[in-house]
Amino acid sequence: MSSSKKRGNIYLSGAGPSAWHEEYPVAKGKRQSPVDINTNKTKFDPKLAADPLTIRFSDSCCQSIVNTGISFQVTSNGAGCELSGGPLDSTYQFAQFHAHWGAYLKTTGSEHTVDGVSYPAELHLVHWNTKYDDFKDAVDKPDGLAVIAVFFKRGKEHPGFGKIQDLFSKIPAKGAKVNIDFEFNPGLLMPPDSENYWTYLGSLTTPPLYESVTWIVMKEPLEVSVEQIAILRTLLWETPNGVSQMYNNFRPPVPLRDRVIRASFG
Numbered sequence: 001m002s003s004s005k006k007r008g009n010i011y012l013s014g015a016g017p018s019a020w021h022e023e024y025p026v027a028k029g030k031r032q033s034p035v036d037i038n039t040n041k042t043k044f045d046p047k048l049a050a051d052p053l054t055i056r057f058s059d060s061c062c063q064s065i066v067n068t069g070i071s072f073q074v075t076s077n078g079a080g081c082e083l084s085g086g087p088l089d090s091t092y093q094f095a096q097f098h099a100h101w102g103a104y105l106k107t108t109g110s111e112h113t114v115d116g117v118s119y120p121a122e123l124h125l126v127h128w129n130t131k132y133d134d135f136k137d138a139v140d141k142p143d144g145l146a147v148i149a150v151f152f153k154r155g156k157e158h159p160g161f162g163k164i165q166d167l168f169s170k171i172p173a174k175g176a177k178v179n180i181d182f183e184f185n186p187g188l189l190m191p192p193d194s195e196n197y198w199t200y201l202g203s204l205t206t207p208p209l210y211e212s213v214t215w216i217v218m219k220e221p222l223e224v225s226v227e228q229i230a231i232l233r234t235l236l237w238e239t240p241n242g243v244s245q246m247y248n249n250f251r252p253p254v255p256l257r258d259r260v261i262r263a264s265f266g
């Protein structure tokens with residue numbers, strides 16, 4: 001049993017993310033995530049526009065949803081779901097999506113920020129490099145993962161995401177898992193314009209914080225309703241004071257260090 005499991009909730013035990021370096025020294029590494037995207041310092045790279053990102057999802061790729069204890073996670077066998085082009089030098093296969101969000105009436109919640117501004121939530125669509133055998137083999141390699149980040153902003157309801165949220169009541173506790181017996185295409189969760197994105201080399205945003213992620217952060221947020229943001233918080237997790245609503249499951253931005261964030265747009 002690792003000490004983090006003994007302490008349970010990685011966001012609420014001890015000093016939270018600011019203490020992760022004690023058990024995971026890489027937390028203070030050179031390519032950690034998330035970061036603030038300072039739009040005055042991003043660099044347009046015409047090569048990104050010349051080789052457009054190819055994002056392929058399918059209706060039959062999502063098998064189940066699980067409460068991981070720090071988020072929900074929709075897990076996929078990756079069939080027909082591949083990512084290539086843009087900053088990527090090989091084909092990456094879709095593995096899962098999950099999200100991070102904030103507290104009621106707070107403006108924080110996303111992991112990446114744009115010019116210091118947070119969104120209420122951030123979706124992560126995780127892919128692994130098919131040059132490796134599987135996700136587990138890829139997860140700690142420098143070019144092992146590619147994660148598409150999509151900001152959620154408050155606006156009109158998103159019925160597609162609502163179908164996933166309808167399952168939350170069936171996964172009340174850490175480890176609870178149910179099958180998804182309807183077709184759900186994660187492509188529904190891409191913003192209308194997914195041509196414009198920022199990309200940089202970073203890490204997992206939760207322990208073990210492996211520096212293995214090529215981040216692809218969509219510029220355009222996805223609209224969901226205020227109620228849908230609130231429904232995220234109906235998921236439950238363990239805290240030092242017992243089981244309670246899951247929220248503030250985000251790592252705040254860390255220093256960019258010697259990295260430049262590239263933009264696919266001018």
Ligand SMILES: CCCCCOc1ccc(S(N)(=O)=O)cc1
Binds near residue numbers: 126
């Ligand atoms: C040894 C297995 C590690 C499993 C952890 O996998 C992760 C963790 C974080 C992210 S995130 N928030 O950076 O998208 C993606 C995948």
Ligand SMILES: [Zn+2]
Binds near residue numbers: 098100124205
């Ligand atoms: Zn994440």
